[in-house]
Amino acid sequence: MRIAIIDLGTNTFHLLIAETKGDQFKILYKTNVPVKLGEGRINDNIIIPTAFERGIHTLKAFHKTILSYHVDKVKATATSAVRSAENGKDFVRETKKLADIEIETITGDEEAELIYEGVKLSGAIQEKSLIMDIGGGSVEFILCDAEKLIWKKSYNIGAARLMQQFFKSDSISDEDKNAILNHIQNQLEDLFEVCEIHQPKKLIGSAGAFETFAELIIQKNKSNIDILTAKTYEFDYGDYIATTIQLINATHDERMKMPGMIPLRVDMIVIATLITNYVLGRLKINKLVLSTYDLKMGVLATQL
Structure with missing residues (x-):
């Protein structure tokens, strides 16, 4: 099975694509982008508009790469910046709409x-x-x-x-x-x-x-x-x-x-x-x- 893993960190978004067989895996592709989703107002629990846009833009690019690798399954996890932001759910919703990626916001x-x-x-x-x-x-x-x-x-x-x-x-x-x-x-x-x-x-x-x-x-x-x-x-x-x-x-x-x-x-x-x-x-x-x-x-x- 071919799986894409997206880690939406506060500073960096990561994409990893791997081929799995039983308990073995081979990494086919990996990249990271310094999105800086927490820039500016992380302590106010807000994703500022420019960071929001950078995040969506990056995830659209990730989606294109995922399609080119004919991935069977995508697992996208969001951490602190998204889970603590008042507009974190908006970011998750917009990502689904504009980049066709379903994000799971995980607890600490x-x-x-x-x-x-x-x-x-x-x-x-x-x-x-x-x-x-x-x-x-x-x-x-x-x-x-x-x-x-x-x-x-x-x-x-x-x-x-x-x-x-x-x-x-x-x-x-x-x-x-x-x-x-x-x-x-x-x-x-x-x-x-x-x-x-x-x-x-x-x-x-x-x-x-x-x-x-x-x-x-x-x-x-x-x-x-x-x-x-x-x-x-x-x-x-x-x-x-x-x-x-x-x-x-x-x-x-x-x-x-x-x-x-x-x-x-x-x-x-x-x-x-x-x-x-x-x-x-x-x-x-x-x-x-x-x-x-x-x-x-x-x-x-x-x-x-």
């Missing part, structure tokens, strides 16, 4: 579950671990071990939300940084309580910002690794910390010039860095692994 819990399934498919979960997926609208945490999912929760502290609310300086000021960290601390108390009980040994970063961290380090070290084809990447902790210090201290223009940086993440990577480093420090974890498999691969896993 369902999102976390699918991220877990995707990461599990990558083989990254070898021991008791905390999976972290930093989106534009929300951040999902999943506590798990090699056999099972233990605990999961979605928090509305995504990079686009925090950037619009707190990030007003260039480079980021101590005042902005402290405001972000205080907000994170207040939001994540129950996460730290459950981790105190279960003591995860490793943080697994699900795609997104963690791919950018990896790409920055790979380019800096001139390593012969292709993140586009890798399922996982194990960070050298010293390299990771050095890179994140550089990111936090850099200006927008300095980050833009870093080899491996993509324009979409130039500013949001600072927020991702602050959240990740706070979690690593609070939980005393110094093992960090990237899983390039994320929500869309989790959706694929449910279809096998």
Whole structure:
């Protein structure tokens, strides 16, 4: 069977087309577009008109690609930006009408579950671990071990939300940084309580910002690794910390010039860095692994 999976993220829309046979799959096509659906007023729970139009335009293009691959089934999932927006249902309705794509808006819990399934498919979960997926609208945490999912929760502290609310300086000021960290601390108390009980040994970063961290380090070290084809990447902790210090201290223009940086993440990577480093420090974890498999691969896993 040929299946198309669309992941409508707050920052990026992804399209993946795969051929499945039993529990095996082959990826035929994948692309992503920086739609920035959460641009401008995500904290007011509104998709602004220009972002709305970009989203519809992108999904029309996805529909053409899907038709050209003679797909049997389409699974489109929308996450934080659509589920929290007052006009999210309008976006879903217009997509059906103009792009002939049926969107399912999933809950934060369902999102976390699918991220877990995707990461599990990558083989990254070898021991008791905390999976972290930093989106534009929300951040999902999943506590798990090699056999099972233990605990999961979605928090509305995504990079686009925090950037619009707190990030007003260039480079980021101590005042902005402290405001972000205080907000994170207040939001994540129950996460730290459950981790105190279960003591995860490793943080697994699900795609997104963690791919950018990896790409920055790979380019800096001139390593012969292709993140586009890798399922996982194990960070050298010293390299990771050095890179994140550089990111936090850099200006927008300095980050833009870093080899491996993509324009979409130039500013949001600072927020991702602050959240990740706070979690690593609070939980005393110094093992960090990237899983390039994320929500869309989790959706694929449910279809096998």
